[in-house]
Amino acid sequence: MTTDHGLNINNLSMRFDLPNGGSVQALKNVNLHLKSGELMSVLGPSGCGKTTLLNIIAGFLAPTEGEIQLNGSTVTGPSAERGMVFQQGALFEWMSVRENVGFGPKMKGTPKGEIRETVDHLLDTVGLGDFKEKAVYELSGGMQQRVALARCLANDPDVILMDEPLGALDALTREKMQSLVLKLWKETGKTIILITHSVEEALLLGERLLVMAPRPGRIHREYRLPFADLGVDQDLREVKKHPDYAEKREEILSMIWDMEEEIMGRMEAQS
DSSP: OOOOOSEEEEEEEEEEEOTTSOEEEEEEEEEEEEOTTOEEEEEOOTTSSHHHHHHHHHTSSOOSEEEEEETTEEOOSOOTTEEEEOSSOOOOTTSBHHHHHHHHHHHTTOOHHHHHHHHHHHHHHTTOGGGTTSBGGGSOHHHHHHHHHHHHHHTOOSEEEEESTTTTSOHHHHHHHHHHHHHHHHHHOOEEEEEOSOHHHHHHTOSEEEEEETTTBEEEEEEEOSHHHHHHHSOHHHHTTSHHHHHHHHHHHHHHHHHHHHHHHHHHHHO
């Protein structure tokens, strides 16, 4: 076993068999190294394998070829080292906010006093200190996603995986949550991988941004960007006024548009 820290994705490929006997190559020869504490957003057209990649990192899927290593150990299944935040919070509706956030530590046998201290701290951190005893169904969508973030952090994972975590929120709530993600990233030092369909969100929440191309899914382009660091201390609306922001936004939009056009052309040719 190596002592290499961080996340290593080595020659990763994923092929799904179809009922008719054919198959789909969802990912092909994906290679990536993510250092501990990095924040990476992943973007690309539908069918480029974004969610498949995240599910393999989470341990929900086993790749057809290649491997993923976290801190020198091969990923072979789900683990508390990798926490997942979904588009919908996947919370326990019958539990209170406090019980949801404390569920993971409780399952580990953590002492009650320690759980209470952790839960109180995390709910204060995500701005829900006054809602600890509320039922989840009483909360708005944005508040539920804050609970989901706190619940993930309560397990103290090395890597936080986010699959369109803000996609179902209204514009204003989404902006507030983007700022919260940046705050949590800086305060906790966690490695975060965030899947999104929004170019703006990918630019704001990725110090590294991957653009993936489809059929088969692969890394098409990588950017290293200043906007996430700027957004920790600045209003995100001010960050969007950065001279490089609009240029990068248009460049990536054009790139994805061209990919979508190519996909449509292939589909028309096959029909």
